[in-house]
Amino acid sequence: MSGTGYQGKNSIPHLTSERLLIKGGRVVNDDQSFFADVYIEDGLIKQVGENLVVPGGVKVIEVNGHMVIPGGIDVNTCLMKPYLGTNPVDDFLQGTKAALAGGTTMIIDHVTPQPGDSLLDAFECWQEAADKKACCDYSLHVDIPQWNETVKDELELLVHEKGINSFQVYMAYKDVYQMSDSELYEAFSFLKQLGAVVLVHAENGDLIAQEQRKILGMGITGPEGHPLSRPEELEAEAVFRAITLGNRVNCPVYITKVMSKSAADTITQARRKGSVVFGEPITASLATDGSHYWSKNWAKAAAYVTSPPLSPDPTTPDHLHTLLACGDLQVVGSAHCTYSTSQKAIGKDDFTLIPEGTNGVEERMGFVWDKAVAMGKMDENQFVAVTSTNAAKIFNLYPRKGRIAVGSDADIVIWDPNSVKTISAKNQQSASEYNIFEGLECRGGPVLVLSQGQVVYEEGKLQVQQGTGRFIPRKHFPDHAYQREAEQEAVTRGMYDGPVYDVVPTPKYITPAPSAKSSPTSHQPPPIRNLHQSNFSLSGAQTDDNVPRRSGHRIVGPPGGRSNITSLG
């Protein structure tokens, strides 16, 4: 673990004493399930098998045939995302407590610098806060709020020295975070060279801005204006565009927050055509829908405000679970970003000002179990894949995280498929007043959670210690995302030496393709052609290639004789 010296302080001391044996469990990985005991020492899994030889005096946990799964990885949280000077009510302490209570032993939080801020400073600020407060291991995505040359240097530094391999770009939030297609193209190209994963917030910001103006103009200022101004089409459109860009640049694309059927279908179709694209539905889109935006209770309606919005189509969660089960969508995040009602009320007279974000870090694994596994859509192995393994693969944490195997981190959850609980804000760890899953029954939940080899949650009680969470650096070029590349070649043909129409050089007539001029890449003079080489072989040869023809009398033979290339006979 290079580059992790700064966190050594909290990883070693309290772990050494812990030796644990999990007896009689059924180990469930993403590829298979089997009965085995698991022996843990120093925060690592040391042995997996039957009749293990372990030192005396080891604490034994009898699990009686319950499932033993890798701890969940929540790939999308925003525990410190500032909004107009206020921070979410769940910070790294509260948020990671909620994560652990739900069986999630690692989070990847978004560093969200404002346009103009240094990415590096923001990263360090986030890391400092998390090192102080986090109760479970964490890693960080860095969001790119704007594109320019200094950002490039910082990205390089973050990838090579800070252990960051994923960056988010925005297609929405016009005039703030939004990037143009050209900027996206450049960002994709650059990040691809660095071997990073591009996360995309996919919504068409231009159209949203227009729609918001229209909706406000109609006198709709409440939370229902939020989904009305961000219809799911705009999400699907941006997903399609992001995938197109990814294909052109040959860069893996990761769509954060898949909220609607049409966006998910777009991803599905692209994968069928061979695009390297990953989709991340979140707890909210998997468990509830956008009909609540029309609630008469303003505070409740506002609690659901997130972007892209929850789809008002109530069949959405079911559809997304189906795609998750068949592998068309790969990972589940929570996009946990909670604001109190008084913070949401910043937008009480204008829905565009409501801070965006919903809860879900604690409920994430439970709802996937309840809506997909308990319903028979998904098996337990796929459950492990979408809640931890796939995330670990995409972000290059595998097999340290996301698998129960010798040498992996001892982040383990004993899962009870039969527990039933009713979600309510008063019972959940989050500090927010509203829980968007309020009143929903959820089957399946953790009975015991181990983080770094220590029991942190048992029988409904958390035993966490603030600041024990380690920053986990991630290497670039994750295997799971990076593969293919293709090259284009020029056709070798003789130079055209026929007559050329004289172009009026007035500036009034620009060429319709002047784009090359605005490109930052400098024009290089075309290389000298090899007129002798002739290796052309693309089935495009035509029967009439050699037949010279003429018509019209405009073209006279050029001075110096007639061209043998252009066949103007």
Place this chain on the structure above:
Amino acid sequence: MSYQGKKNIPKITSDRLLIKGGRIVNDDQSFHADIYLEDGVIKQIGDNLIVPGGVKTIEANGKMVIPGGIDIHTHFQMPYRGTTTVDDFAQGSKAALAGGTTMIVDHVIPEPGSSLMEAYDQWRQWADEKACCDYSLHVDITHWNDSIKQEVDNLIKEKGVNSFQVYMAYKDYYQMSNSELYEIFTFLAERGGIVQVHAENGEIIAEEQARMLQMGITGPEGHVLSRPEELEAEAVFRAITIASQTNCPLYVTRVMSKSAADIISQARKRGNVVFGEPITASLGTDGTHYWSKNWAKAASFVTSPPLSPDPTTPDYLNTLLSSGDLSVTGSAHCTFSVSQKAIGKDDFTQIPEGVNGVEERMTLIWDKAVTTGKMDENMFVAVTSTNAAKILNLYPRKGRIAVGSDADLVIWDTDSLRTITAKTHNSVAEYNVFEGMELRGAPLVVICQGKIVLEDGNMHVTSGVGRFIPCAPYPDYAYKRVKARKQLAVLRAVPRGMYDGPVSEFSMSRGGTPSASARTSPTKQPVRNLHQSGFSLAGNPALCGPPTPDDIPIRPAGRRIVVPPGGRSNITSLS
């Protein structure tokens, strides 16, 4: 329409024609009947017609009589960097008539920054002088501001233009931003216009072009490599999204690839009002020729979006045309000589774009779609004339054989077989992109404005007889559905009490809000009517959702919120 009175009366009156023994094929049915033409209009249809003596009779001998074709997309006499396309209105419309097309719709392309109206007048002048067949005009919107709005309004109301093209490609030149597209779509939807889009993602093209040139690819193959079909599909998808948001009918010009056509099909299946126009070139040939060793030949295929290098594309597009997923066919006839194309001999981005196809259009569709059994003769009429007439709001004057319709007719010979070659075509261009193709089906007799212009292989055309046909706004074919949806899609706010709980302190200064757009909004927020309670989102049941369980008591967690001064709120249920 006084401006055209000068030429439509005098020379047509003398022409009376009887077409005997033909089988009339319209888009809905085929039947045997005679047709009597007088004054350039169809006067009678039926058996045993009573006609004046001395009428010239054409024996059709059971052959098909179809409405003359309408080529909805041409660029005759188009200026380009100080030169013009080699086929002017005379040459171009002659080629059209030779192929059985009796009406063309040309694109007016104003330079960015110049007046649409002046460009329109210029095109009218050119066409009135030279056109041999009737014509209409599309106007391209190459930039967008308030004065353009006024001009578009005038063009619709006074000048008989109902369709306007916008560009999503040609960055820093014609290209429109998404916001501008949204405004244009909204504007035209309110005035009953048809939005045509040139759908390609110009920003990515610009990046790709720079990359290709940097790699040393300067020949015509760079054109297709820098404009892969994905970029076409992406733009089509985006255009459809914008059109759907603004409730505006959309017309995608030049559908060149399978993926773009698929996007249109899918959108139509979802109920979007969108029309796709494949062109002669995309229906008849493919983009493998860009790799030809003959530079001049490769360059002659350069058009945008490019022909797809996938050789199965033409077949696929013909299938979608037959199934009705694509609606009309144009030619995008825009021909440059080899020396003009050679402007871009060292840089493919400079090659003037355009291919031929006005003459080959109908024959090619007959050969590729009807003789292969994909399409019946009625559908053939629909995609070559009727649908275009409906979109332009010219139906049933054009695109149908019926009493009162214009006497633009073609007697179609299904058995004729001929080989396409630049030696015999009517275009002036040296290359024909369909060179060497053997095509079945051709016009035997072409009648335009009641006069025979093609007979026994001989053309009798008169330059300048073509009339401008004004197109009225709100064509039913596109707007009936749009109007109905407009009435349904009324959005209402949820009537709820004002939130009167505590509001967190916040500062607007730092970084700005993520939803900055509201600040730029010119509209004022109206005062809420707390008494009204008429929420109904008709027409979109999914949006209504189930009744929300509002009565579930919501319990707080955390103690940040204290009871506000003045008592507890009954709205926000913070107990």
